[in-house]
Amino acid sequence: MALVSERFSCLDPDGRDEGLEAARLALRDGGLVVMPTDTVYGIAADAFDPAAVARLLAAKGRGRHMPPPVLVASNSTLDALASSVEPYVHTLTDALWPGPLTVICRQQESLTWDLGETRGTVAIRMPDDETARELLRRTGPLAVSSANLTGHPAATTIDEAEQQLGESVAVYLDGGPAGSGVPSTIVDCTGEHPRIVRMGAITADRFTELGVEVG
Template identity: 55%
Template sequence: MRVIDSADAAAAGAAAAAVREGLLVVLPTDTVYGLGADPRSPRAVDRLLTAKGRGRDKPSPVLVASVAQAEELARKAPDVAKALMAEFWPGALTLVLPSERLGWDLGETNGTIALRMPNHPAALELLKEAGPLAVSSANLSGRPPAATVGEAVEQLGGKVAVYLDGGPCPGGAPSTIVSFDGGLMRVLREGGVGRGELARFGDVA
């Protein structure tokens, strides 16, 4: 287990190396600290779910470094989803999109993938180095999400290979989660992006 200042020039590389080995990393985001794993590795995703004490019925969303990275994973994204990416990413908006038969085992996703681009430089640097990451909040299920790396260490300890310390995360509202039914946007969880903001792009349910 290593705790590394996210401002260290070698931090993203060390965390990316751990990801490639199928190990877990903790990273700061624009909301709370996240627990990340390689989404291509069923063993790594299982390790993430086991570390949290979380079931497969709650599949992990995937963080990306760019809109282009997202479009590689969800090539059938509707035009309204692309417009939302352009407007609100990086930021607190998660989009549930068709997953294009990626072959990733993220849990019970029903053929979809939940994508978000976080607004945090350390997270984006890691995502550029490691590629997309399956991420959940860095806490044990049923306990508050970690706002500091110390809180993440206290809850997850040696289950995580590398902790990136980016200082306190701002917390606040979680990301808004939106799925799509034709041209209709369905809000699955209200958060940092309000319904009024979404309504500028189409009908909202």
């Protein structure tokens, strides 16, 4: 891993493209990247590289019992990662992706990854941030957790993320202040009826508007 982190501004086209390519290469080589999202800044690793995911958890001071979600660039990736997807899941994602909704589904048994102690599930989200989605289009699914040390506030600026994570991260992508600063709503979709695990930017009333009753 690089001993000195690189930082790129994604607020202008040239810096953004240079930063995205540097991030792609770092992730390919097993490094960690801090990226903007529509909620808070995230720390990312290649979801299919177990050693990189372990580095992500170590950088945050987090154990395997708290596996990171996986971010994707398109709705169609959901069915590639999840199995036995209930119809209501597509109702939610069709309406609320990209956006601050994380769905926990049963993972495809054929997936060769190790995100931690997931008990055969995977938490999936598509962020409403163009820089994040462009990086995901270049890399494929990424394991992404909030860019902070466990127990500390989630970073809403690149400076906050860098102060907490330092040189454990190879590339920092500065997209300006994070979108809402409010984390995503997490919904357990492994059963016949969905259940809210963490209330975030999307309220239960929004689910009701879509005709989906959640517990």
